[in-house]
Amino acid sequence: MATKSRTMSGTGGRTAALFLIPFFTVFTVAMIAPVIYSLVLSFYAQQKSGLGFGGAKTSFVGLENYLQVFQSETFTGGLGRLALYCLLYIPCMVGGAVVFALLLDATVARARKLFQLLVFLPHAVPGVIAALIWAYLYTPGVSPLVQALESGGIQINFLDVHMVLPSIVNIAVWEWTGYNVIILFTALQAVPREILEAARVDGASEIRTALSIKFPLILPALSVIILFTVIGTLQLFTEPAIISKATASVTSTWVPNLWAYDAAFNRHNLNQAAAASIIIALLAAGLSLAVTRLSSRMNKA
Amino acid sequence: MKRHPLLRRRFLAGAAGLLSSAVLLAACGSGPAAQPTPAGDASGEITFWSSMAGMDKVAEKFNASQDKIKVKFETIPNGGNGGYAKLSTAITAGNGPDVSTIEYAQLPQFVSNGQVVELDGFINKANTVDKLSEQIRGLVQFDGKSYGLPYDAAPMLMWYRKDLLDKAGVAVPKTWDEFEAAGKKLKAVAPKSYLASFYPNEPTLTAALAWQAGAKWFSTEGDSWKLGLRDDATKKVATFWQRMIDQKIVKVEQAFSDEWSADLANGTLAGVLGANWGATGIQKRTEANGQKGKWIAAEAPNWGTPAGAFYGGSSFNITKSSKNPAAAAKFIEFLATSPEAVAARGNTGSAYLAYPGLTKEAQKAFDASYFGNDIYAVFDKAYATILPGWQWGPNWDVTNTALKDSFGALTTGGKISTALDSSAESTLSGLKQNGLSVKE
Numbered sequence: 001m002a003t004k005s006r007t008m009s010g011t012g013g014r015t016a017a018l019f020l021i022p023f024f025t026v027f028t029v030a031m032i033a034p035v036i037y038s039l040v041l042s043f044y045a046q047q048k049s050g051l052g053f054g055g056a057k058t059s060f061v062g063l064e065n066y067l068q069v070f071q072s073e074t075f076t077g078g079l080g081r082l083a084l085y086c087l088l089y090i091p092c093m094v095g096g097a098v099v100f101a102l103l104l105d106a107t108v109a110r111a112r113k114l115f116q117l118l119v120f121l122p123h124a125v126p127g128v129i130a131a132l133i134w135a136y137l138y139t140p141g142v143s144p145l146v147q148a149l150e151s152g153g154i155q156i157n158f159l160d161v162h163m164v165l166p167s168i169v170n171i172a173v174w175e176w177t178g179y180n181v182i183i184l185f186t187a188l189q190a191v192p193r194e195i196l197e198a199a200r201v202d203g204a205s206e207i208r209t210a211l212s213i214k215f216p217l218i219l220p221a222l223s224v225i226i227l228f229t230v231i232g233t234l235q236l237f238t239e240p241a242i243i244s245k246a247t248a249s250v251t252s253t254w255v256p257n258l259w260a261y262d263a264a265f266n267r268h269n270l271n272q273a274a275a276a277s278i279i280i281a282l283l284a285a286g287l288s289l290a291v292t293r294l295s296s297r298m299n300k301a
Numbered sequence: 302m303k304r305h306p307l308l309r310r311r312f313l314a315g316a317a318g319l320l321s322s323a324v325l326l327a328a329c330g331s332g333p334a335a336q337p338t339p340a341g342d343a344s345g346e347i348t349f350w351s352s353m354a355g356m357d358k359v360a361e362k363f364n365a366s367q368d369k370i371k372v373k374f375e376t377i378p379n380g381g382n383g384g385y386a387k388l389s390t391a392i393t394a395g396n397g398p399d400v401s402t403i404e405y406a407q408l409p410q411f412v413s414n415g416q417v418v419e420l421d422g423f424i425n426k427a428n429t430v431d432k433l434s435e436q437i438r439g440l441v442q443f444d445g446k447s448y449g450l451p452y453d454a455a456p457m458l459m460w461y462r463k464d465l466l467d468k469a470g471v472a473v474p475k476t477w478d479e480f481e482a483a484g485k486k487l488k489a490v491a492p493k494s495y496l497a498s499f500y501p502n503e504p505t506l507t508a509a510l511a512w513q514a515g516a517k518w519f520s521t522e523g524d525s526w527k528l529g530l531r532d533d534a535t536k537k538v539a540t541f542w543q544r545m546i547d548q549k550i551v552k553v554e555q556a557f558s559d560e561w562s563a564d565l566a567n568g569t570l571a572g573v574l575g576a577n578w579g580a581t582g583i584q585k586r587t588e589a590n591g592q593k594g595k596w597i598a599a600e601a602p603n604w605g606t607p608a609g610a611f612y613g614g615s616s617f618n619i620t621k622s623s624k625n626p627a628a629a630a631k632f633i634e635f636l637a638t639s640p641e642a643v644a645a646r647g648n649t650g651s652a653y654l655a656y657p658g659l660t661k662e663a664q665k666a667f668d669a670s671y672f673g674n675d676i677y678a679v680f681d682k683a684y685a686t687i688l689p690g691w692q693w694g695p696n697w698d699v700t701n702t703a704l705k706d707s708f709g710a711l712t713t714g715g716k717i718s719t720a721l722d723s724s725a726e727s728t729l730s731g732l733k734q735n736g737l738s739v740k741e
Contacts, residue, residue, distance in 0.1 A: 047736035050524040052413040052695040053444050068734065142559045161713045246558055248501030248709035252702040265386030266698040267731060268414055
């Protein structure tokens with residue numbers, strides 16, 4: 001450490017600091033300050049008394065808010081639902097992205113550009129719009145999709161309590177597969193062509209090349225994708241919030257983020273909402289750490 | 302460390318900045334406290350938030366009618382789309398409007414959170430609050446103090462497709478028993494149609510149904526709240542509607558959704574349980590399908606003796622963030638009591654107003670020719686039977702969301718009674734978490 005800091009002496013440190021100021025100013029205002037404020041909020045509570053018309057007192061309650069969040073069945077239920085969502089979503093989306101990327105890499109150069117565009121197109125649609133479009137496609141009595149299925153003898157309500165989770169997973173898969181295909185495809189482009197040629201000379205088929213050479217070489221990119229997906233999943237909010245307008249199956253506390261929103265703006269308990277947000281942030285941090293550790297171990301092996 | 306003085310100074314400055322911003326943020330909790338002052342000659346600029354159609358024109362009319370007070374109008378989303386979240390957050394942060402529009406069900410929680418101010422002292426009480434009917438006054442007064450001037454008094458109603466009822470050979474149902482019989486006959490003629498809908502996303506309508514049956518979901522006993530979500534009247538209503546759902550006489554669907562709109566347009570629905578303000582919505586959803594003259598308004602069926610309830614309705618309030626409550630008071634008096642204000646709103650809303658004598662202005666302004674009967678005559682009759690004594694709880698949104706959430710299971714075998722049970726529990730624990738005294 002000592003030798004290292006000596007090499008950075010002179011004007012180097014000052015210049016670096018100067019360049020870092022803009023970032024840290026914005027970071028402080030937009031990130032650190034709100035987090036600290038939430039932390040402070042989460043340790044207090046607004047206490048009313050009697051009928052509640054006499055005004056409220058703010059008092060320090062320690063970890064009471066955190067306790068209430070964890071004791072809430074709807075919060076833990078939301079976490080469970082999120083786990084189920086991950087279980088459905090990550091294999092579908094990541095699996096789909098890998099298959100598409102490998103197929104894309106194997107097609108002739110001219111068709112490639114077109115497919116690349118087509119696969120990416122859904123991601124160009126903003127999340128809110130995508131959710132609105134799918135809500136329309138899912139709504140019985142309105143949707144041409146449901147009508148077509150019905151005329152084929154299939155009765156299905158995409159929005160009932162049992163189907164709504166897979167339906168929302170489907171929206172996310174539709175939205176994000178293309179984006180991740182592009183990342184994986186870029187990684188595939190970096191695979192040295194000599195290796196692929198050598199494999200071909202040795203008589204390996206396209207499928208064999210894809211599975212034994214290309215796939216292992218894009219594993220680092222794959223772990224990055226999984227990391228982002230896991231963090232993104234914890235932030236699940238838009239799709240269920242939009243779909244909840246079309247069906248009552250999506251409750252106001254369906255996932256942890258919705259729970260925090262409900263606490264803040266429906267139940268007017270900002271302190272509890274702050275505690276829930278901190279818990280969600282800690283979960284995201286913990287999960288990211290776990291995924292990074294796991295993937296770095298995998299890449300070394 | 303010694304070699305990076307700039308960095309350290311930066312850090313200290315940053316930390317100081319952080320602290321001061323935390324202090325600032327904490328200070329947001331307490332806005333300017335409004336002191337009651339006589340509203341002699343109020344002047345200045347005030348802002349007004351509402352989600353009601355046509356309110357921009359009312360504000361314009363007010364600005365044109367005098368030159369001391371200037372009102373700046375802003376449309377906000379309605380309650381179902383986050384309007385109350387926006388309002389509540391803005392008031393807490395100290396940058397809310399001077400005048401807000403809050404429905405009766407939500408008003409107590411704004412009062413309880415200290416977000417609207419007491420009107421007595423700002424308004425001319427004898428000319429406003431004292432002239433109202435008892436049922437309406439009870440919805441804006443708490444602990445004997447007024448917190449809002451009522452705009453509309455919206456009676457719950459049924460809207461029917463008269464042609465479809467005729468085809469099924471049934472008359473307009475007067476009681477809920479007749480409603481059930483009519484539903485069965487309708488199903489016999491048109492198996493795929495429904496007499497009405499049950500809306501999982503409109504618990505205020507469920508509350509109105511219970512209110513009409515004599516339930517009291519919220520009442521006060523001394524210094525504590527008493528919950529009645531599981532009282533006998535509510536149980537009766539729950540059993541009845543469960544039977545309607547099970548027999549497919551009513552359809553479970555979200556109000557104001559695409560599904561509901563489609564069902565109205567294509568004639569799947571022969572009726573809509575709603576209120577006077579629903580007229581425009583029904584017209585907009587059905588006029589392209591040649592249903593002019595086919596819709597009629599009717600009093601909601603009852604349990605044997607005429608009884609009604611309010612479904613919806615709004616009040617105007619002065620928020621805690623108002624820096625000019627005197628001017629705001631002048632404006633809400635205009636909004637709630639002036640015939641000019643009602644006329645300026647124009648042909649929208651089919652309002653039924655709380656202040657005596659104003660409804661005839663609203664009737665003049667609204668073009669009701671789309672409907673097959675005299676809808677305002679029906680409004681009058683429905684209004685005359687409203688049961689007095691209903692009160693909204695100190696945090697309706699807790700009950701509201703709990704009911705919405707548990708009604709979600711109705712399409713897959715869930716029961717209304719179970720939903721009421723779980724909502725009663727959620728309300729109980731929600732209010733207790735706020736420190737309120739509550740029992741069932």
